[in-house]
Amino acid sequence: APISAPDLTTCVPASKPDGSTIDCCPPTTTTIIDFELPDSGPLRTRPAAQDVANDPEYLAKYKNAVEMMRALPDDDPRSHAQQAMVHCSYCDGGYPQVGYSDLEIQVHFCWLFFPFHRWYLYFYEKIMGELIGDQTFALPFWNWDAPAGMYIPEIFTDTTSSLYDQYRNTAHQPPKLLDLNYGRTDDDVDDATRIKENLTTMYKQMVSNATCHRLFYGEPYSAGDEPDPGAGNIETTPHNNIHLWVGDPTQPNGEDMGTFYSAARDPVFYSHHSNVDRMWSIYKDKLGGTDIENTDWLDAEFLFYDEKKNLMRVNVRDSLDTKKLGYVYDENVSIPWLDSKP
Ligand code: C2O
Secondary structure, three states: OOOOOOOHHHOOOEEOOOOOEEOOOOOOOOOEEEOOOOOOOOOEEEOEHHHHOOOHHHHHHHHHHHHHHHHOOOOOOOOHHHHHHHHHHHHOOOOEEOOEEEEEOOOOOOOOHHHHHHHHHHHHHHHHHHHHOOOOOOOOEOOOOOHHHOOOOHHHOOOOOOOOOOOOOHHHOOOOOOOOOOOOOOOOOOHHHHHHHHHHHHHHHHHHOOOOHHHHHEOOOOOOOOOOOOEOHHHHHHHHHHHHHHOOOOOOOOOOOOOHHHHOOOOHHHHHHHHHHHHHHHHHHOOOOOOOOOHHHHOOEEEEEOOOOOEEEEEOHHHOOOOOOOEEEOOOOOOHHHHOOO
């Protein structure tokens, strides 16, 4: 059977890697609404973060939206604090599985990774649109898969902006080139070599190593299964490496981006995941990838608060087509690794 949506009333404090715990439980409500795909609505086009650096109108909206989220009371499920806690609860043992109270729900290291984060960003984006009164507002994606995007997007590094987060690696500020295989040490490689390595990594993870569903999506994970059956290629590299690369190594758990409970406190998290999500779209639209047909995947469920503070129950099936969710990725951004066959 598929993993069912958690029962929010059973939420327990989440565990940090250092052994301490943190309460990330969301507000509870007795009314749960089953999500229905919208019939129509404006299409949101997610732009590359590098491309909006010189678009004052877009930037003003984005900063304003995050500022408004930050200003909401901490118990408003749409607040930036609560949005960050969504990740904390779903990823650090906040929810027991319904019917298997000794097993936790873990959306990483398994086939729920892509759909969970797609839904998470979907609601985050809708909340932003609602707060600024613009239903066409779309999150930017950090296009770390192309040379032009292989550093922290500058829009996140202005210390006076709502997009800034103080807990990041000071040695990895732009224009420091991103290492998609980063493993906690900075090795000395010249930029041209690094770019080549990064592109080769992208090709491997998206094409040569993505020869079956398990390798791309991650291992099956159904009700009653132990968590962490195994991550897909992209989740492992570069997704995890980028989290580590951004987080502050002087913090106890590599906060913010370097550990689950705090990763989504950093606004760059959502742009990072927007590009992870874009990789899923590219896999299907450009590389002939298909959806998993197993109903334990298709019918797996999650809960999220929407832009009206309603608690919505969603499933994997409804996440498969971004157009049905009302968004697409800017197609004019180059994908150079598509022909970086090593
Ligand atoms: Cu839920 Cu990037 O991790």
